[in-house]
Structures are given as C-alpha cells and as structure tokens.
Amino acid sequence: SQQGEEDPQALSIQEGENATMNCSYKTSINNLQWYRQNSGRGLVHLILIRSNEREKHSGRLRVTLDTSKKSSSLLITASRAADTASYFCATVSGGYQKVTFGIGTKLQVIP
Amino acid sequence: GAGVSQSPSNKVTEKGKDVELRCDPISGHTALYWYRQSLGQGLEFLIYFQGNSAPDKSGLPSDRFSAERTGGSVSTLTIQRTQQEDSAVYLCASSFDRVAKNIQYFGAGTRLSVL
Numbered sequence: 001s002q003q004g005e006e007d008p009q010a011l012s013i014q015e016g017e018n019a020t021m022n023c024s025y026k027t028s029i030n031n032l033q034w035y036r037q038n039s040g041r042g043l044v045h046l047i048l049i050r051s052n053e054r055e056k057h058s059g060r061l062r063v064t065l066d067t068s069k070k071s072s073s074l075l076i077t078a079s080r081a082a083d084t085a086s087y088f089c090a091t092v093s094g095g096y097q098k099v100t101f102g103i104g105t106k107l108q109v110i111p
Numbered sequence: 112g113a114g115v116s117q118s119p120s121n122k123v124t125e126k127g128k129d130v131e132l133r134c135d136p137i138s139g140h141t142a143l144y145w146y147r148q149s150l151g152q153g154l155e156f157l158i159y160f161q162g163n164s165a166p167d168k169s170g171l172p173s174d175r176f177s178a179e180r181t182g183g184s185v186s187t188l189t190i191q192r193t194q195q196e197d198s199a200v201y202l203c204a205s206s207f208d209r210v211a212k213n214i215q216y217f218g219a220g221t222r223l224s225v226l
Contacts, residue, residue: 033214042115042202042217043154088153090215097213098167099144103153 006089006105014110019076021105023089024069030097032065033090034074037104043088046074081111113137115218117203123224124193132188132221136205143186144215145178146202154202160186193225 007022023032031050035043049056049065049072056063062075076083086104093100116135124130136143145157156170160180171177175193180186190197200222204215 031213040219042219043204043215044217045214048214092213096167099213099215100156101146101154106151 006102008105010106012108012110013079015079015081017079019079019107021074021087023072023102025091026070027093029091029093031092032072034063035088035090037086079109081109083107084109115203115205115216117218117221119221120219121222123226125226126195127192129189129191130193130223132201134186134203134218136184137216140205140207142206143180144204145188148200148202195225198223198225
C-alpha cells in the first residue's frame with residue numbers, strides 16, 4: 001500500500017477560504033515533502049519538512065508534522081482559484097532515501 | 112536543459128506493439144526516477160537510477176518493462192508487447208542526488224494510450 005495516504009481525496013472550497021489536507025504514513029521518515037500537480041502536468045515541489053521539525057511556513061503554505069502520530073498536514077490560507085490542483089505528500093525514508101508518494105488530494109477552489 | 116524533458120508527450124499505440132519513452136533529466140542530476148500515474152490516481156514508483164545503474168527496480172510491474180540510462184543522463188523506458196492496462200501517464204523525475212533532501216524535479220510526462 002502507499003506509504004503516504006492523503007485525506008480528503010477531494011476538497012472543494014470557495015476562494016478566500018483555507019484548505020487543509022492531511023497525510024498519514026506508516027514507517028519512520030527522514031523528511032516529508034508536499035508536491036502540487038496541475039492537470040496534465042508534472043509535479044512541482046512545494047515544501048519540505050524534516051523529521052525533527054514540527055512546523056514550516058512558505059508564503060501562504062503551512063505544513064505541520066507529528067511524528068508520534070505519523071501524520072502531516074498542509075494548510076493553504078486565503079485560497080485562490082489558481083490553487084486548484086492535486087496535492088501529494090511524499091515521504092523520504094531509510095538510508096536509501098526512498099521517496100514514496102501518496103494518492104493525492106484533489107483541491108478545487110471556486111472563484 | 113532548464114528542466115526535465117520527456118518525449119513524446121503523447122503516444123498512441125496498438126496492443127502488442129513495443130514503445131520507448133525518453134527522459135532527459137536536469138544536467139548534473141545523478142538520480143533519475145520513473146513513475147506511472149493512472150487516470151486520477153497517485154504515483155506508482157517504477158525504477159530508480161543512480162548514475163547508470165538501477166539499484167531499485169522493484170516497481171517494474173512485469174518483465175515487459177525495462178529501462179536503461181546511458182552516460183549518466185538520458186533514460187529510456189521500454190514497454191514490450193503493450194497491453195491496454197499499460198495506458199497511463201509515465202512521469203520522469205530527477206534529483207541532484209539521493210543523499211541530500213532528495214527534492215525531485217518532474218517532467219510533464221508521456222501520456223500512453225494502448226488501443
């Protein structure tokens with residue numbers, strides 16, 4: 001099964017609202033990353049949080065990591081229609097730095 | 112190049128034919144990955160290259176799938192005797208190395224349709 005599992009699988013919100021996506025995983029990690037994928041395009045790296053970090057910010061993005069619960073959340077504040085995309089978490093684990101992607105959350109921001 | 116380049120962007124083939132998908136990674140990136148993404152699904156890992164060798168090919172779904180990388184740069188994913196279930200978007204990514212943060216840079220993908 002996928003190492004990372006995003007929740008919800010689909011989310012629809014109004015422009016200006018905040019969007020929260022969650023990711024759960026099963027094994028210990030070195031770091032966790034979030035990626036974004038616009039329809040028909042490749043993935044673009046958004047933010048990385050190391051296993052010894054609890055929270056990280058980048059512009060309108062806020063990522064939290066709870067290693068005791070093996071979960072992470074991505075918060076997008078003041079959403080815009082252009083934020084409409086699929087968002088994937090990716091765990092990096094082991095000495096081999098293996099990257100495993102989740103199934104993604106499809107976010108729709110309605111103007 | 113400036114980014115990861117994949118070709119062709121779209122490929123339509125008949126069941127039973129062989130196809131080759133190409134990935135040109137970012138110059139200087141030693142690690143290269145292939146993934147498969149079915150419609151509306153997540154990414155399925157296929158194979159990882161470090162230089163020209165493939166230390167992890169655990170995701171290749173069958174012996175019809177193979178990949179190689181030459182000169183530590185361009186990689187080719189070959190699917191022999193294609194089946195309809197092979198229809199998907201095949202994504203390639205590269206990273207500077209696997210030791211550091213392992214941030215991956217993706218190409219736009221090749222959309223394969225097997226009729």
